[in-house]
Amino acid sequence: MEYGPPPLFNQGVSARARLAFFSFLAVLLIIIDARVNALDTIRIGVGVMLYYPQRALLWPRDALEGAGRYLATVGSLTRENSRLRESATERAAQLLQDEQLRTENARLRQLAGLRERTGAKSQAVQVLYEPRDRFTHRLVIDRGSSDGLRAGNPVIDEQGVVGQVTRVFPMMAEVTVLTERDQSIPVEVVRNGLRCVAFGGSEPGTLELRYLAANADVSSGDAVVTSGLDGLYPAGLPVGTIGRVERDVKDQFARVIVHPTASVDANTALVVLQLTAAPLPAPSREDPRNEHPGRRSARR
Amino acid sequence: MKLWPLRRANGDVAAPVAAVTRGQPHKQVLRPVSPVFIWTSLAASLALDLLPWGRTPLVPDFLALALVFWNVHQPRRVGMGAAFLFGLLMDVHDGALFGEHALAYTLLSYGAIALHRRIQWFPVTSQSLYVLPLLLLAQIASAAVRLWVGSASNNWWIGLTESAVGALLWPLVTWILLAPQRRPISRDETRPL
Numbered sequence: 065m066e067y068g069p070p071p072l073f074n075q076g077v078s079a080r081a082r083l084a085f086f087s088f089l090a091v092l093l094i095i096i097d098a099r100v101n102a103l104d105t106i107r108i109g110v111g112v113m114l115y116y117p118q119r120a121l122l123w124p125r126d127a128l129e130g131a132g133r134y135l136a137t138v139g140s141l142t143r144e145n146s147r148l149r150e151s152a153t154e155r156a157a158q159l160l161q162d163e164q165l166r167t168e169n170a171r172l173r174q175l176a177g178l179r180e181r182t183g184a185k186s187q188a189v190q191v192l193y194e195p196r197d198r199f200t201h202r203l204v205i206d207r208g209s210s211d212g213l214r215a216g217n218p219v220i221d222e223q224g225v226v227g228q229v230t231r232v233f234p235m236m237a238e239v240t241v242l243t244e245r246d247q248s249i250p251v252e253v254v255r256n257g258l259r260c261v262a263f264g265g266s267e268p269g270t271l272e273l274r275y276l277a278a279n280a281d282v283s284s285g286d287a288v289v290t291s292g293l294d295g296l297y298p299a300g301l302p303v304g305t306i307g308r309v310e311r312d313v314k315d316q317f318a319r320v321i322v323h324p325t326a327s328v329d330a331n332t333a334l335v336v337l338q339l340t341a342a343p344l345p346a347p348s349r350e351d352p353r354n355e356h357p358g359r360r361s362a363r364r
Numbered sequence: 365m366k367l368w369p370l371r372r373a374n375g376d377v378a379a380p381v382a383a384v385t386r387g388q389p390h391k392q393v394l395r396p397v398s399p400v401f402i403w404t405s406l407a408a409s410l411a412l413d414l415l416p417w418g419r420t421p422l423v424p425d426f427l428a429l430a431l432v433f434w435n436v437h438q439p440r441r442v443g444m445g446a447a448f449l450f451g452l453l454m455d456v457h458d459g460a461l462f463g464e465h466a467l468a469y470t471l472l473s474y475g476a477i478a479l480h481r482r483i484q485w486f487p488v489t490s491q492s493l494y495v496l497p498l499l500l501l502a503q504i505a506s507a508a509v510r511l512w513v514g515s516a517s518n519n520w521w522i523g524l525t526e527s528a529v530g531a532l533l534w535p536l537v538t539w540i541l542l543a544p545q546r547r548p549i550s551r552d553e554t555r556p557l
Contacts, residue, residue, distance in 0.1 A: 079444075079477050086448045086470040093463030098513045103462045110456040114414075118457065121414045193416035195458045196423070198523035199510045202459055231459060238459045 111233040122192060185338045187211065189219075192236065200246075203227070203239045205334065210234050216296050218337045224302035224325035225249065225290060226334055239334070242303070242324055243269050251303050252291040256281055259291050262303060262322055271304055273320035278311050280318055288322055298337060302326075394545040397438055401544055406430050406442070410450060414457055421522070424530035427454065428472055428502055429537050432495055435476035436483050437542070447473035464509045468502040475501055492534040499527035 097103050189205040207213055209232040217229040219239045227241040228249075240247055245264040251273070252259045258281060265272040276282065286306045292299025302325045310319040409430035417423045427450055434442035451466030458465070475498045476483075483494045507520050 079474060082444045083470065083474040086444045087467055090448065090451070090463040090467035090470055093466065094461050094509055094513070097462035107456055107462060110453065114453065114457055117411065118414055121411055122416055125416050194418035195460075196413070196417050196419070197458050197460060198520050199460075199507070201419075204459070 107231075108233055111236070115233070115235055118192075187213070187336045187338065189334050189336050191332050191334060195238075201241045201244055202230070203241065203334075205229075205237050205239055205336070206235075207336065208233045208235045208237045212338060213237050213336055214338070217339075218290075218297045218301070220301060220335050220337065221326045221333070223327065224304070225297065226326045228296075229336060237336075242326075243271060249297060249303060250291045250293045251288045253282055253306075254287040254289055258282065259293065262288065265321060267321070269324070270307070271322040271324060273306075273322060274317065276318045276320055278313075278316060278318050282306055282309055282318070282320055284309055296339065298339065394542070395547065397441075397545055399441065402434055402438060402441060405541055406434065406446070406450065410453065413454065422525060422529050424526050424533055425499070425502075428469065428499055429495075429530050429533060430541070431469060431473060432476045432498055433537055433541050435473050436480040439477045439480050442473075443477065444470050444473045460506070461509060461513060464506050467509065468506040471505050472498055472502040488535045488538050491538070492531045495534045496527060496531035499530045500524060503527055 093103065187207060189207045192204045192206050195202055195204060203226075205219075213229055213232050215229055215232055219226045219229060225242055227239045227244070228247065229237050230240040231238040242249060242262075243264050245266075248261050248263045249271075250259070251262045258276075260273045260276050260280075262271045263274050273282070273288075284306050288303045288306060290297040290299055290301045290303055304322040304324040306320055307323045308321040310321075312319070406427070409426040412426040431442065431447050431450065435447070447469035448466045451464075451469035452462070454460075454465040454469075455462050479494055479498075483491050486494070503524055503526070507523075510520070
């Protein structure tokens, strides 16, 4: 020991070797997470570990909000109360009519021999926080897989579709909002039943209807609702209104901008819909040639 | 937490760890750092990041700042391994890709460790100029990962202003995190030094 080299410069593994090791590990994790989705168990484990600190750290904000609400003036409360009563009476009439129409519709569908529309169980949720992520717009809600939520469940507010549950933890879930670039939702135009797919728009806070022919019958102001063709979203939920239609001569498709009806930014109470019927089976990935054995054998 | 002065069994006072804040007007011998304080401060900065900031602009990444600070001042205690693990925690909280913050913090930590001898020669305000590119490097690394995977919005670069805020906060962070080491040793009028 006395004759060994002085430990003055002994710093263990060199910084560059560590950098190489940890960045390689990180890149490996990124690739596995992005391409294979094999790390969900680790993520859920860490998520459960972080859950209680996260909830505890929401407390200061909630306490502040609570204090603010406690100090709300009588004037603002009476105003809000009268507004809510107005909207409740407005909706009561609608609701009565709705009930009648629903039973009538069910009877007619039965008579016509159509398949039952998928019903949906709804669950009210609270938005816990928005992740500090500059790249994608998401919300974290206070219910998770232990409450029966699954990835793919649609999320709505009182005005329309907000987004979709994209990742589930036992007690929390992440919701990706509609206007996100990767999100897509099958919709139809109410005025003429034209079906298409809405994607998150290139402008922030908007949607885009893609693959619509340049001469498609859409105009600004048309309401857009879900078509329910994917088996994930129930049909007829308001999605947005068409804001602008650009028809370029040299382009095959029209560029249609849709403004969402739901307020994607300022929501604390949302509803998650859980469809009771199983979603349609995914299209088989088999080689399409296998579906025509006759032709195949004929060719041989 | 150990209290100064430590007395050995034979009654000698243990020699102080001479970490001097160089290049500053008032040179001062710092007391040895307590590992408990290092990890508490890192946990506290993680807690600051876990607060529901949402999409509030100009909120810096406190954890990145604390990691840079400890990598610069105690590179042998807080290294890239710690940065990597804290990065994984942030990935889960932000719902980002697994490994995105881990990569960013590893690069940040390497930069801080590579520069740690140089940075300490400058006064604290000038040190901010070294911290700014480090924080930017971390943010650009995670943006690059997003662009590579293909899920970045078009205006991601607005977030880079957070790094500037972080660099401006550097003197404050230094002041707070060095405070326990600056505490005067128990006053002893009879001691010659």
